[in-house]
Amino acid sequence: MSALAERAGTADGYRARRTLPLRVELVRQLKRRRTLVMGSVLALLPFVLVVAFAIGGDPSSRNGRVTLMDTATASGANFAAVNLFVSAGFLLVIPVALFCGDTVASEASWSSLRYLLAAPVPRARLLWSKLAVGLGLSLAAMVLLPVVALAVGTAAYGWGQLEIPTGGALPPGTAAQRLVVVVAYIFVSQLVTAGLAFWLSTRTDAPLGAVGGAVGLTIVGNVLDAVTALGHWRDFLPAHWQFAWADAVQPHPEWAGMIQGTAVSLTYAIVLFALAFRGFARKDVVS
Template structure:
């Protein structure tokens, strides 16, 4: 099957008014992704989680003693800020991986599975432009998912438990105004730590015509990273695993905000992500598009 030509060289003949940089605008791609059912379902799940946790705390009452240790779960009902931090804690390890893998892994592979990818390229949308638009929108929706959960949790927690300082598990508290900054730092780091999953999902999305394969592959490899981080025999090698730093944002909830772990985790995650995004663009530029 012949493949549509998608490369436009400077000076080459083209239709009057055609500008490669104006094809597939971000607003068009964002609107297309917004109308997808999986976007609405994922948003609904993230909005529902804080309500589910409020009901769970109301039914379960106070947690039992953990050998005298106070954890973030024990302070969940202290204030709206504490509840938002708790929601982030229970979801950062797995739940927030799903929207990132979904938005980044489904974006190109779904077009191929619908046999619409070749028609987009025949529009003609340059391949690099198509990937850049889809990646930008996918990361935008991923970031929105990261912000949506703690934002809803903060509102729900404030209504349920009141507005007040952030009670720290280690003792002491942080004023409410500063607590918002601490939670924002934690959310930003969680997003940065998920860039590896985004890179895996996006690279796989350019290599397969099966969206489920790209999404599932990214989630599966993320889980493998978590398993390897649990192998203490690896010693210092674990520090090169993005999973090793995924909960470094807890340092934002200390009496004195600590940046060291979050900076290292962000650097590791960003390095892997850049390599994976580069592989996606390089491979897609040479790929024979037949679907």
């Protein structure tokens, strides 16, 4: 052991930044059954909707009012937008809560967390690796759905303009760019769920508790947003802005709602991630 390493109390050649590489953690998470199941569910949703429209016929407006759902079969771009619309409120919450809430708690439930820290992997390094992979898989899930939906919708309904329910249409190239913006915004809006799940994952040894707690609190936020008696207080709820992305798929997009929603989501997420790192740094890990 070198004199420098001896004075630092570490083994010769030890580098904290080299412990638990992201590629190792990513491979571990990709091989897990829940990752494969979640990916399969998201990839199958567009096929389910195509079959539903084929059985039930083209969606039609109600009371003469045209909605985004009514334009689902107009083109592949419309079909992709509808898939995002029907899944953004709940279905896309699940992979975010799963990938970010199961990550640390699962190690504790397997009694392997203390061995990782004894490797030794610094606590902050372990959390950063877990969080980066969790967020990366969450983003991949959100990209997978519209990509598959666009391919399936184009095969079923053709490649064409994105028809807007309120009138007008977006050219295919512009529509693709706007869908990218929509996916990015949905990801940012789900950072609150990711923060909740990750914080709970550092507080419990039960993965189901962390995942279920994050999903449950997200649902509570949606319920509170439906209480109109709260008035302007709802502006502080992340759920209030979750569909602000609809303003991006207009002939003349409006960005104010998305900017406010991004600010609210990032504020909550930063606080929750900070709580996770602060609490885990002081936690007595015995699992």
